[in-house]
Amino acid sequence: MDHFWNQRYRDKEYAYGMVPNEFFKSQILKINTGKILLPAEGEGRNAVYAAQKGWEVTAFDASIEAKKKAEILAFNNKVQMKYDLGSVEEISYDPESFDAIALIFAHFPKENRGKYYRKVSSYLKSGGILILECFSEKHIRNQQESPKAGGPKEASMLCSLEETKKELPDFNFLMAEEAEIILNEGLYHIGKANVIRMVAEKK
Numbered sequence: 001m002d003h004f005w006n007q008r009y010r011d012k013e014y015a016y017g018m019v020p021n022e023f024f025k026s027q028i029l030k031i032n033t034g035k036i037l038l039p040a041e042g043e044g045r046n047a048v049y050a051a052q053k054g055w056e057v058t059a060f061d062a063s064i065e066a067k068k069k070a071e072i073l074a075f076n077n078k079v080q081m082k083y084d085l086g087s088v089e090e091i092s093y094d095p096e097s098f099d100a101i102a103l104i105f106a107h108f109p110k111e112n113r114g115k116y117y118r119k120v121s122s123y124l125k126s127g128g129i130l131i132l133e134c135f136s137e138k139h140i141r142n143q144q145e146s147p148k149a150g151g152p153k154e155a156s157m158l159c160s161l162e163e164t165k166k167e168l169p170d171f172n173f174l175m176a177e178e179a180e181i182i183l184n185e186g187l188y189h190i191g192k193a194n195v196i197r198m199v200a201e202k203k
């Protein structure tokens with residue numbers, strides 16, 4: 001897995017671009033700044049944006065090349081963030097120490113997903129906000145139509161609205177929808193996409 005991501009991120013170009021994910025951007029602007037955690041943050045586009053907007057940012061990813069690219073992006077944008085190297089399994093933070101968490105295209109195998117969501121949400125304070133966007137099961141047909149549609153190719157890595165809600169039992173959902181959108185993110189998230197989008201408050 002790390003091998004795949006390290007290969008992808010070794011290019012000079014940013015795989016998903018240098019600007020933040022649109023959904024993340026629109027939601028993060030609605031909440032008061034504080035401490036945010038970005039698991040599986042890749043090359044840092046969302047982390048850098050949050051830091052620019054005044055958030056105290058911690059991000060992590062299992063890929064060393066992701067961390068390197070993210071740190072270059074932060075340096076070039078003159079912002080500070082803490083970026084840890086490690087997988088969800090390996091990394092840990094103090095319980096209830098973040099005001100927000102964002103899972104943006106953080107796809108995990110179905111058998112681990114609930115466990116990983118519980119682990120990362122244990123770092124969120126009660127009343128803290130989770131922002132999540134992931135490709136839905138319907139996205140497979142976009143991948144069949146276009147190699148640039150992006151997203152995991154294995155159906156078990158994709159999300160469904162009902163299952164994702166079940167995997168997040170500690171949250172009240174402020175919004176939760178399945179949407180068909182057009183992505184234009186860097187080299188690999190291009191064109192029609194079927195996604196799950198959620199904003200949820202921790203109970």
Ligand SMILES: C[S@@+](CC[C@H](N)C(=O)[O-])C[C@H]1O[C@@H](n2cnc3c(N)ncnc32)[C@H](O)[C@@H]1O
Binds near residue numbers: 066
């Ligand atoms: C599609 S990229 C998304 C990156 C970033 N969130 C963004 O939106 O630009 C998925 C990322 O998940 C990371 N990843 C996958 N499984 C992981 C795990 N178990 N722990 C930590 N990172 C993981 C990969 O290394 C990769 O950087």
